[in-house]
Amino acid sequence: MCGIIGVTGAGDALDILLDGLERLEYRGYDSAGIALIDSSDIYRVRVADGTHSVSILREQTKDAPPGCVTGIGHTRWATHGQPNELNAHPHLDCAGDIALIHNGIIENYAELAAEMVASGHTLASHTDTEVLPHLIEECLLTSDGLVEAVRKALEKVRGAFAIGVVSLAEPDLIVAARRISPLIVGTAGNASFLASDIPALLERTRDLVVVEDDQIVELRPGSVKITDLEGNPVTPRPLVVEWDVEAAQKDGYDDFMTKEMNEQPRVIADTMRGRVESSGRIFLDQLDLSREELASITKVSIVACGSSYHAGLVAKYAFERWARLPVDVDIASEFRYRDPVLDSNTLVIGVSQSGETVDSLQAMRQAKQSNARVVVVSNVVDSSMAREADGVLYTRAGPEIGVAATKTVLAQIIALELLALRMAQVRGTLAEGAVAEVVSELWSLEGTVQEALARDEDVAAVARELVDARDFFFLGRHAGFPTALEGALKLKEISYLHAEGYPAGELKHGPLAVIEPGCVVVAVATGGEMKEKILSNVSEVKARGATVVLVAEDGDTQAASLADYLLMVPRTSTLLSPVKDIVPLQQLAYHLARNRGLDVDRPRNLAKTVTVE
């Protein structure tokens, strides 16, 4: 997830780009860059300095050539290639005559890059993006101008993109295009603008339109022309913006947590993008473990903290069922101080959104000393854990600003399940047809989660009924157990209410003693395999006077008859059920916290990244 901006026709192009990039930093901040069309050159500056990137970029462009009217800018959240200056956008073609910014993921970049290199191009970075200016340079040889060249180039591209392209040969023109990744364009007087999102442009214009998938835009001073990929004109969809900048950064939602929950469908698709080949082979690009190395693994050990630990617990069921591998899942701060039995045939998977959590980092280092193969599932490219691991699987969720992990947890589950499937393929433990079925269900989760999110008002209504409750038990069995743990953690974290997650079958071994009227039991009663058993556990708590909230699947009348309140979710297979069952639990925590007037993005006593022991 990156932020892009472009302007042509304004006397102060550089200021517009820098101001816009500041407004876009919430989309990514590991590096930033701009390119301006000067009279005979493309002036380009890129900076990779984390959260300071845009301010340093402002410093470093103090001596930019004055009076440039056309330029593009980018703020990056890396998905391919380290967050360094070399990989920062804009990227150039070989001649340095074309500059390009990109938000999205080019799925077939490896094959396109090989094609470009074979045609004599030199690629300087490790990004998926850089192939695009070279492809456009190549297409220009047989095209009548930049627009046609971009159109031809995009015919070859698979994946998600919103791009802005400038060329020295047509100095007033910016060509933009979109597939999946967001893009808006607008005008004000003689200036025309593009951006990935509204905050970048709000101070310049509210005369905006949304670019749809597979549309190409020609931005010239004061004019914006939108066509489809074949060149047919299209009628643009105007965008009515009533937000201020802060509301726009939150996409109009009240807080980042809601925004991030609503990004979950996109994040699921992005985490899968380019990693499942049409042949059905799972291709985990930066994992860096050969088929032989994967085949030599006899045990998996997952280490993580907090919500990442819960994602690891969910994955355990998949590794065991699909790849028939024994799996341990440890809380990193415990793993560090026991004496785990690891060897070179153990695959240790560190799961960490930030990649900086000190307990997870230290656990990973300890595993390396035992000669285990160590890989990391992280949301931050080049984080400490990513740098030190033997291989990485990035979650591509984009920056998560709310302290409560939401979209990154779902992304972790998807990434881990892809790895479990890959292991199953290598070990031959799952028939190709069965792999294809899981892959197809994984793809469908984008829609399933969208549907779950759309039921937010039903969850809000339940939260209103529970406004006086102070004690919550979250119960689940099998894959529903980590879901219950995650539901309890979310509630504790943002509402400050007492909540415990428990395996439902353990209830009678102690916790049942505290169940009494006034207790709320939230039970995850999905996942066909264990449903009967969990419903019988629910009967036990109901008999003791607890208020029962059930997460149940559409059409489940049996669950409905037992519950005081129902949180209905779409149906899925058991192993993938946590991906959608977590959603109403996030929403429940959210609404209970909001009803108590709390700041859901910044809960007390907590930090987004925990770098102390």
Ligand code: M6R
């Ligand atoms: O960055 P990490 O995934 O390593 O962080 C681990 C936990 O600190 C984190 O998941 C924490 O529990 C969240 N605030 C939960 O919402």
